[in-house]
Amino acid sequence: MIFHPTAIAGAFEIEPEMLQDERGTFARTFCAEIFGERGLVAEWRQCNISTNPRRGTLRGMHWQAEPHGEAKLVRATRGRVYDVALDLRPKSPSYRNWAAVELDERRANAFYIPPGCAHGFLTLEDDSALFYQMSTPYVPGAARCLRWDDPAFAIDWPSPPALIGARDAACPDFTEEVAP
Numbered sequence: 511m512i513f514h515p516t517a518i519a520g521a522f523e524i525e526p527e528m529l530q531d532e533r534g535t536f537a538r539t540f541c542a543e544i545f546g547e548r549g550l551v552a553e554w555r556q557c558n559i560s561t562n563p564r565r566g567t568l569r570g571m572h573w574q575a576e577p578h579g580e581a582k583l584v585r586a587t588r589g590r591v592y593d594v595a596l597d598l599r600p601k602s603p604s605y606r607n608w609a610a611v612e613l614d615e616r617r618a619n620a621f622y623i624p625p626g627c628a629h630g631f632l633t634l635e636d637d638s639a640l641f642y643q644m645s646t647p648y649v650p651g652a653a654r655c656l657r658w659d660d661p662a663f664a665i666d667w668p669s670p671p672a673l674i675g676a677r678d679a680a681c682p683d684f685t686e687e688v689a690p
């Protein structure tokens with residue numbers, strides 16, 4: 511695995527080292543020891559899948575309030591998505607920074623997002639799907655969101671959403687009170 515730093519402290523694009531032979535490829539996608547050595551969360555409590563038939567579907571920006579902050583390891587298992595993390599940790603050197611990684615099933619890359627960051631994505635192809643590994647259980651009462659186009663962050667999305675859920679469309683602008 512090759513860890514590429516991003517504009518968010520502690521958030522990495524992870525590129526698999528593909529082992530190829532006449533049968534195809536094999537690659538390690540996670541290793542608790544290596545993640546631990548790098549100070550990353552190395553225990554996953556829940557895994558989720560997300561399927562999105564339509565290109566231009568936007569989900570986010572979501573996070574869980576403390577003490578239910580979640581690290582996420584996100585990858586595209588079909589298609590391609592523009593995946594965004596936003597640093598909401600007031601003590602972080604990259605507080606209020608955002609970072610985007612294009613997740614592509616063909617590259618099998620992943621985005622490691624530390625706790626205290628909001629997460630969202632825009633699909634770049636029809637029929638895009640994602641697989642999430644989450645470090646903490648889902649706590650409905652801890653769910654928080656901010657709107658995808660909050661001017662405070664000016665996330666540079668490749669295009670406006672063609673499809674966004676009512677809840678995400680109604681997410682508020684960020685305020686310190688909404689913070690993790």
Ligand SMILES: Cc1cn([C@H]2C[C@H](O)[C@@H](COP(=O)(O)OP(=O)(O)O[C@H]3O[C@H](C)C(=O)[C@H](O)[C@H]3O)O2)c(=O)[nH]c1=O
Nearest residue numbers: 556558560569570571572573629630631647648675677
């Ligand atoms: C996350 C989650 C959700 N749910 C239920 C709650 C809703 O009834 C339904 C859909 O949840 P939600 O609308 O939050 O799903 P998305 O809008 O796709 O949000 C997801 O995509 C964005 C980009 C994220 O980063 C979030 O972690 C993730 O929640 O599943 C569960 O039962 N368990 C869970 O772990």
